[in-house]
Amino acid sequence: MTFLIDGCEHVARAGSFVFVPRGVAHTFWNAGAAPARQLTVFTPAGIEDYFAEVSLVLASGATETTEAATALMEKHNMVVSPSTRPVYGALAPPDATGRR
Numbered sequence: 001m002t003f004l005i006d007g008c009e010h011v012a013r014a015g016s017f018v019f020v021p022r023g024v025a026h027t028f029w030n031a032g033a034a035p036a037r038q039l040t041v042f043t044p045a046g047i048e049d050y051f052a053e054v055s056l057v058l059a060s061g062a063t064e065t066t067e068a069a070t071a072l073m074e075k076h077n078m079v080v081s082p083s084t085r086p087v088y089g090a091l092a093p094p095d096a097t098g099r100r
Contacts, residue, residue, distance in 0.1 A: 001036050003028045012038075025079070050076035 003010045003018050005026045012018050020026045030036040042048075053072055057064070070080045 001028055001038055002031045047076065050078070 001012045001016075001018075003012060003020075003026060005018070005020055006024050010018065011031075028038075050072070053076075057068070057072070062068075073080050
């Protein structure tokens with residue numbers, strides 16, 4: 001998994017640990033061709049409702065759009081920077097321009 005945390009990119013290989021302080025801008029993606037898994041722990045709780053909604057969108061087969069992803073994040077009090085990845089939760093790796 002690759003993480004962009006406060007403007008710095010970090011590649012987390014299997015068995016790695018990544019800490020993202022509360023309120024720090026971040027995103028992550030799987031830049032590889034093979035599926036990746038991660039275990040995420042949030043404290044305090046509360047963001048699980050967002051991930052439940054993301055899961056519903058992905059399972060529905062609907063086309064992901066930047067607008068829909070931004071609206072969902074804003075609904076859950078996330079700050080959406082225009083410089084972050086275009087669609088949170090996108091399953092395809094970015095192309096040479098960073099777009100999915």
